[in-house]
Amino acid sequence: MSAPRTALVTGASRGIGLAVAQSLGDRGVRVAMLARDATRLHEAASTIGQRALAIPCDVGHTAELDAALQRVRDGLGDAPDVVVNNAGLFALARVDETEPADFLRALETNLVAAFRVVHAFLPAMRERGGGHLVTIGSIADRFAFPENGAYSASKYGLRGLHEVLRAELAGTGVRATLISPGPVDTPIWDAIDHTRHSGLPTTSRMLGADAVADAVVYAVMQPSSVNVDELRLSRS
Numbered sequence: 001m002s003a004p005r006t007a008l009v010t011g012a013s014r015g016i017g018l019a020v021a022q023s024l025g026d027r028g029v030r031v032a033m034l035a036r037d038a039t040r041l042h043e044a045a046s047t048i049g050q051r052a053l054a055i056p057c058d059v060g061h062t063a064e065l066d067a068a069l070q071r072v073r074d075g076l077g078d079a080p081d082v083v084v085n086n087a088g089l090f091a092l093a094r095v096d097e098t099e100p101a102d103f104l105r106a107l108e109t110n111l112v113a114a115f116r117v118v119h120a121f122l123p124a125m126r127e128r129g130g131g132h133l134v135t136i137g138s139i140a141d142r143f144a145f146p147e148n149g150a151y152s153a154s155k156y157g158l159r160g161l162h163e164v165l166r167a168e169l170a171g172t173g174v175r176a177t178l179i180s181p182g183p184v185d186t187p188i189w190d191a192i193d194h195t196r197h198s199g200l201p202t203t204s205r206m207l208g209a210d211a212v213a214d215a216v217v218y219a220v221m222q223p224s225s226v227n228v229d230e231l232r233l234s235r236s
Contacts, residue, residue: 003027004081004132004220008072010034010059010117011087013041015186016136019213020084025051027217032072032080034059034087059087059113060105069120079124079131082220085114086136088154092147103150110154115161122174129173132220135162136212137180139234166229177219181212181233207235 007024011017013035021031025048033048035041038056045054053075057068072080088110091102118133125131140148141155162178169176185206211233219228 002224004029006030006032006076006080007082007084007220008032008034008076008080008117008121009084009086010113013037013044016181016184016209016212017084017086018044018047019209020086020216021045021052022048023210023213023217024082024220025049027221029082030076032076034068034072058109059117060089060109062116065113065116069117079121079128081130082132082134083117083121084134084136084216085117085158087113088136088151090151093149094147095149098149103153106150107154107157110151111157111161114158118161118165125174126172130224131173132175132177133165133169134216134219135176135178136216137162137178139180139182139232141178141180162230166227173224175224175227177216177228178230179212179215179219179233180230181207181215182235183207184209184212205235207233 007029009017009021009031012021012033021033025031030051031048032053032055033041033045034055034057036058041054041056045052055068055071057064059065089106114135135158137158138155140152141159144152159178162176165176183201183206185203186209215231215233222228
């Protein structure tokens with residue numbers, strides 16, 4: 001596949017997702033952007049201009065996601081050249097203090113939604129012999145941290161899904177990349193009460209969202225004969 005012309009980015013109204021969408025848009029890629037907050041999403045899309053297609057959607061709700069993915073097809077064709085599964089929920093709580101409904105919500109948003117997006121577009125990617133599935137993982141997809149029960153379960157699941165995809169897609173022309181950063185300075189931390197949780201990283205020890213976006217661009221801009229299996233990012 002040549003340089004991508006179209007992309008889908010979930011969780012694209014802020015943080016990593018917005019940085020990825022902007023970086024791709026700067027390179028002439030038409031980007032469909034999904035996020036829950038319609039106002040924030042449209043404001044984010046305005047920074048990219050006409051190359052952005054803003055589609056408000058809570059990916060954790062099946063009906064909303066299905067409707068949004070149809071709008072992506074209508075706007076970009078059967079399947080984007082690049083899919084970046086980034087949307088995620090993050091909350092801290094011990095396992096015994098995590099409500100089952102909250103655990104399920106994290107899995108639906110962080111893991112099941114990513115599967116649904118892949119499931120929607122992978123057949124068309126296979127048929128044309130090209131496409132790139134990028135999964136935004138986390139340091140929590142390989143290391144266990146206290147109070148990360150729901151988040152780590154979803155991120156370990158994403159790593160498993162990526163590894164299966166990589167095995168199944170070898171030789172098809174469709175590529176799969178897992179990008180696993182350490183803590184990133186994004187608004188995802190805004191709801192966390194640092195006085196109640198010890199050992200959390202300070203923003204000075206976090207990566208910037210642009211670093212993750214640069215990793216995504218690096219992976220998807222490689223020649224079609226090269227698959228970047230995985231990138232792990234940490235603050236130097």
